[in-house]
Amino acid sequence: MNYEKIILTLLVASSFLATAQETEDTGTFTLSGTVDVYGTTNFTNAPGTPGILIANPENANAFGLGFANTVFAYEKGKAGVVADLAFGPRADDANLAGAINQLYAYYNVSDKVTLTAGQFNTFLGYEVINPSANFNYTVSYLFNAGPFSHTGIKMNYAASEDLSFMLALTNAHALSSADGNAADATQFGAQIGYKGQYLNFISGAIDDASAKDYIFLDYTGGFDLSDSFYVGLNAAYVNSNNDDAGYYGAALYLQNKFSDKFSLGLRPEIFTATSGAGDSSVTAFTVTSNVNLTSNLKFITDLRFDNSDDYIIEAFPTEKSVTALTIAAVYSF
Structure with missing residues (x-):
């Protein structure tokens, strides 16, 4: 795939659309993106950082590149399209189709109902691929277990300002554009949202070779306990009886904003x-x-302590405990 031609084409299109917008009402075009780099080290005798979200976290040491993405969005009338192109080691670990993080079209059937088709980031979990939208730079084990994105269709229904519903039919989430789907590996997804609390559900296969009885149950939400203190929660349970595999876990997100410039x-x-x-x-x-x-x-600074008597610390299969320090610079536009 010629990524340079893709980027050049989108840049030319964005220039044309921006010019056209000045002369007539053709719709709304927006351009945004992020770039991040990091430095990392640990207090063992080998390189590596858990949760760094790159293909080879055992190689992370000193300075590294994270994620560079550009999001092109255009909307006219009831329809629109989003092209989110992402590059770098973090993107390589998460993208399903080359440089594409997200690529979808949507249609607003009404003020309450929206239909979306294409590849879109997952509705499960508290964290996301893009580090600019996360409080932490390294990701949790729950997020790292996936899924990151889905390819298919979904319908969102906003019943009110507080209550929402979503239904989705997608490929198995581990299928990329290079994979076949001879086994008809699909997933059914659903979500109920109420006042910032979300209950998520997925049923189906996770890849072309897996059993089709996987169940994902996921809760994501949070509360402002004061003007400065916030508590978030992600809890998940995944299981397949036929594959005799799964996982479960929970993560708390305790955050205090001391000023407009500093949070801990x-x-x-x-x-x-x-x-x-x-x-x-x-x-x-x-x-x-x-x-x-x-x-x-x-600037995001993570001081991370991982411990496992079962030797499942990411990037350190022979260690029971690892301490890692990561400092990242994240720029958004």
């Missing part, structure tokens, strides 16, 4: 992988600071 948070997490051979557990505690240098640029 703690993310405690417990994660257990299940199988016929026995369960394996890991705990992780991440202390994170966010420093906003400007409205576009922030």
